[in-house]
Amino acid sequence: MTLLHIQNLNLSADSGKPILRDVSLTLEKGQILALIGASGSGKTTLALTALGHMRPGVRHVSGQVLFRGEDLLRMSRRALARLRGRKLAYIAQSAAVSFNPRIRLDRQVTESSRIHHTMSPDAAHARAREVYRTLDLPTGEAFYNRFPHEVSGGQLQRFMIAMGLHEMPEILVCDEPTSALDATTQVEVLKALDTGIRASGTAAILVGHDIAQVVQVATHILVMRNGEVVERGTVEQILHRPEHPYTRRLLEMHRGFDAESGTTAAPVTAATAAAVSPPDRTDRPPLLEVRDLAVCYGTGGFAVKALSGASLTLNGGEMMAVVGESGSGKSTMARAIAGLVQPSHGDVLVNGRLIERDVLKRPLPVRRAVQITFQSADTSLNRHHTVGRILGQVLTFFGERSKERRAERIRELLEQVHLPADYVDRKPSQMSGGEKQRVNLARSLAARPDVLICDEITSALDNIVAASVLDLINELKRELNIGILFISHDLSAVAAMSDKIMVLRNGEVVEQGPTAQVLGAPRHPYTRLLRSSVAAMRLGWLEEASALHRSLRDELGA
Amino acid sequence: MMPHQTSTLFKSLFRPTLLSVVVALLLLVAFVVLAAPLLPLHDPDAFLSSDGFVPPSGEYWLGTDFLGRDLLARLLSSGRVTLGMALLSTILAHLIGDTLGLLAALRGGWFDAVVSRIVDVVLSVPKIIAGLVVLAVTGPSLVAIVVLTAVVYAAGVFRIARALGQDLIAQDFITVARARGEGNRWLLFGEMLPHVVMPLTADFALRLSFAILFMSGLSFLGLGVQPPMADWGGLVRENLDGLQIGSWAPIYPALSIAVVSVLLNLFVDGLQEREKKGGGV
Numbered sequence: 001m002t003l004l005h006i007q008n009l010n011l012s013a014d015s016g017k018p019i020l021r022d023v024s025l026t027l028e029k030g031q032i033l034a035l036i037g038a039s040g041s042g043k044t045t046l047a048l049t050a051l052g053h054m055r056p057g058v059r060h061v062s063g064q065v066l067f068r069g070e071d072l073l074r075m076s077r078r079a080l081a082r083l084r085g086r087k088l089a090y091i092a093q094s095a096a097v098s099f100n101p102r103i104r105l106d107r108q109v110t111e112s113s114r115i116h117h118t119m120s121p122d123a124a125h126a127r128a129r130e131v132y133r134t135l136d137l138p139t140g141e142a143f144y145n146r147f148p149h150e151v152s153g154g155q156l157q158r159f160m161i162a163m164g165l166h167e168m169p170e171i172l173v174c175d176e177p178t179s180a181l182d183a184t185t186q187v188e189v190l191k192a193l194d195t196g197i198r199a200s201g202t203a204a205i206l207v208g209h210d211i212a213q214v215v216q217v218a219t220h221i222l223v224m225r226n227g228e229v230v231e232r233g234t235v236e237q238i239l240h241r242p243e244h245p246y247t248r249r250l251l252e253m254h255r256g257f258d259a260e261s262g263t264t265a266a267p268v269t270a271a272t273a274a275a276v277s278p279p280d281r282t283d284r285p286p287l288l289e290v291r292d293l294a295v296c297y298g299t300g301g302f303a304v305k306a307l308s309g310a311s312l313t314l315n316g317g318e319m320m321a322v323v324g325e326s327g328s329g330k331s332t333m334a335r336a337i338a339g340l341v342q343p344s345h346g347d348v349l350v351n352g353r354l355i356e357r358d359v360l361k362r363p364l365p366v367r368r369a370v371q372i373t374f375q376s377a378d379t380s381l382n383r384h385h386t387v388g389r390i391l392g393q394v395l396t397f398f399g400e401r402s403k404e405r406r407a408e409r410i411r412e413l414l415e416q417v418h419l420p421a422d423y424v425d426r427k428p429s430q431m432s433g434g435e436k437q438r439v440n441l442a443r444s445l446a447a448r449p450d451v452l453i454c455d456e457i458t459s460a461l462d463n464i465v466a467a468s469v470l471d472l473i474n475e476l477k478r479e480l481n482i483g484i485l486f487i488s489h490d491l492s493a494v495a496a497m498s499d500k501i502m503v504l505r506n507g508e509v510v511e512q513g514p515t516a517q518v519l520g521a522p523r524h525p526y527t528r529l530l531r532s533s534v535a536a537m538r539l540g541w542l543e544e545a546s547a548l549h550r551s552l553r554d555e556l557g558a
Numbered sequence: 559m560m561p562h563q564t565s566t567l568f569k570s571l572f573r574p575t576l577l578s579v580v581v582a583l584l585l586l587v588a589f590v591v592l593a594a595p596l597l598p599l600h601d602p603d604a605f606l607s608s609d610g611f612v613p614p615s616g617e618y619w620l621g622t623d624f625l626g627r628d629l630l631a632r633l634l635s636s637g638r639v640t641l642g643m644a645l646l647s648t649i650l651a652h653l654i655g656d657t658l659g660l661l662a663a664l665r666g667g668w669f670d671a672v673v674s675r676i677v678d679v680v681l682s683v684p685k686i687i688a689g690l691v692v693l694a695v696t697g698p699s700l701v702a703i704v705v706l707t708a709v710v711y712a713a714g715v716f717r718i719a720r721a722l723g724q725d726l727i728a729q730d731f732i733t734v735a736r737a738r739g740e741g742n743r744w745l746l747f748g749e750m751l752p753h754v755v756m757p758l759t760a761d762f763a764l765r766l767s768f769a770i771l772f773m774s775g776l777s778f779l780g781l782g783v784q785p786p787m788a789d790w791g792g793l794v795r796e797n798l799d800g801l802q803i804g805s806w807a808p809i810y811p812a813l814s815i816a817v818v819s820v821l822l823n824l825f826v827d828g829l830q831e832r833e834k835k836g837g838g839v
Binding site for chain 2: 380383443
């Protein structure tokens with residue numbers, strides 16, 4: 001039975017720029033449709049039309065969105081309100097901002113049934129318990145009646161799924177249901193979503209940026225690009241026999257890292273890792289050496305240990321990946337090395353010399369030697385400045401007085417990050433996310449650093465764009481012979497390229513060593529947990545991963 | 559790039575938007591007030607008629623005031639006083655408030671704490687009461703009135719500038735500049751200033767209308783500009799008796815205050831509208 005039928009839908013932005021072009025799709029009962037594509041491909045916009053919702057700034061040009069034969073886009077607000085939450089449910093990306101912090105969770109989950117008078121209070125209560133059990137949430141009335149801040153991020157996201165499934169909707173729209181979570185939690189939430197959808201028999205539309213993850217849950221896939229449908233088919237068809245070259249490229253991006261063996265498509269073995277490293281590492285001091293670094297936030301009885309006992313060495317032409325989930329202390333370590341937070345203990349040595357803890361007390365050559373690049377290119381670049389001014393200021397600051405030589409160096413920097421020379425006059429608003437991140441990198445390079453700290457610089461980017469930025473980092477590492485400390489929560493992104501890896505958990509170093517060795521034969525269960533959280537592009541991965549997770553979690557005692 | 563920019567600026571100013579109409583009217587007010595001495599008007603201080611409150615005629619367009627002086631000439635000359643003093647004190651208020659506010663956001667610590675508490679004290683005293691007390695002590699000199707208005711309004715400006723600054727401080731481009739070791743001067747003028755120009759311009763216009771109202775209020779209470787000099791508030795006060803005999807003499811200056819205040823508020827609305835459309839600076 002066809003639940004949703006979208007016919008030749010055309011949407012445009014207020015400026016007239018098309019967002020969706022002639023998109024058609026049908027959703028049958030029991031189907032789970034995944035929309036995949038790069039950001040800006042229109043997949044979220046399309047998914048939201050299934051709720052009869054258009055974001056501000058989006059205009060309906062032509063076409064219909066038929067839910068059981070009725071056009072959602074022409075329906076009155078009241079009629080839509082009757083459908084939403086009851087027949088059409090929505091699961092948002094960030095549960096943390098979607099729940100009312102002052103209302104108990106169980107009350108929020110059952111709220112829709114009270115508004116629509118669809119169930120008696122007792123029935124609603126029983127139905128909620130049933131969903132909680134399906135989603136593998138801890139049991140107990142006390143737990144269900146907690147406030148949103150009293151449960152973990154993964155649990156909160158599962159409450160969000162429970163809210164969506166509570167009224168047994170006919171269509172469930174999931175907008176990036178796992179992206180806001182830590183890698184290790186994503187597996188568990190994904191499994192819960194999968195079980196929940198299958199148990200309730202609802203049809204679903206799934207939008208996600210990690211293709212390997214969404215295919216685990218989906219039955220059908222729609223590939224989108226620039227607002228158009230590129231290819232459609234069942235999961236088996238798309239995974240095993242993709243027809244369109246774009247689909248093949250998208251899938252290829254995700255096959256870079258093979259989680260099972262811990263190796264990569266271009267395997268970094270111990271032999272190649274050694275060949276890449278400079279041969280004279282014995283006579284020269286390492287570029288960066290960190291000894292027993294510890295950072296505390298707060299003082300006295302309120303002090304929180306964010307990092308303890310971290311040590312590392314980094315040579316020229318080497319890249320060290322620092323991975324761990326949020327709160328593991330990886331960014332704290334980066335900031336302590338950069339001199340932005342004060343370590344409570346430990347030393348940082350650059351080129352064999354002990355350096356001052358506070359960046360303002362460091363002499364100019366030391367400041368120059370250590371540069372840090374942040375995650376969000378949007379907030380890292382002053383939107384009122386042109387690229388030329390942004391880069392020029394760094395050059396001026398580090399003592400380049402001649403205007404001509406500055407202009408020359410800016411050209412050189414833009415070339416290094418593969419941006420056209422005329423970008424010098426552009427402002428951040430005139431560039432894409434990937435381009436902004438390149439400018440961000442160029443600014444760090446302008447100082448001619450010895451050590452470059454990259455704090456999650458690819459996390460906010462699309463897969464394809466992130467891959468190109470990673471390529472760039474790799475290239476810079478080799479060409480400029482600098483040491484790179486690459487901080488990331490995404491193991492798959494960095495495993496392929498790093499020479500060494502450090503795994504952090506709760507502020508402590510869990511495991512550390514050459515990447516091939518650590519990921520090839522991880523000793524610590526947490527490293528295994530991280531490794532098994534990287535989704536593999538094959539069917540059945542989710543089952544295996546969640547089973548493995550359960551046993552590893554037991555081993556970790558968490 | 560340049561010719562394109564100028565032409566869009568040209569277009570955006572001459573397209574009949576709310577902003578361009580309001581700016582044109584404000585410029586007209588400024589021109590008339592400033593050019594008054596050059597216009598063929600009566601001497602604002604000359605006693606032209608033995609009777610007060612002469613009704614409007616071809617000779618006296620708006621009639622005369624209570625002492626038989628030409629009201630139009632007086633309206634324009636006192637407008638110069640009103641607008642000039644308000645402008646001066648608002649500029650002063652912004653110089654003090656912006657500098658301290660942005661510095662407080664940037665430096666934090668004891669500096670922020672001390673200045674913020676002083677500002678709390680200033681804001682906790684009703685403005686007009688503060689004005690009455692201070693001017694009773696210092697006497698109503700022009701300098702005292704301007705400085706008083708500036709200080710009273712600088713407190714509000716400080717709050718706005720500090721809030722804007724704190725928003726910016728949290729952003730990574732400031733952290734990046736700090737990680738490089740940049741000093742406060744670059745952070746303040748290089749990184750922060752371009753972001754706060756628009757909101758502070760809007761605040762300036764709003765503050766200017768408050769200052770006009772405040773100073774007019776003081777004059778109306780007799781604590782502002784002293785005769786024979788007068789501002790619009792003073793003009794309302796000295797001609798107030800005319801109302802009883804049906805003269806419009808106190809209405810015109812009151813209307814002038816209202817018109818300029820409304821224009822300034824519309825100017826702020828226009829700025830916001832333009833910002834929303836992504837016009838930028």
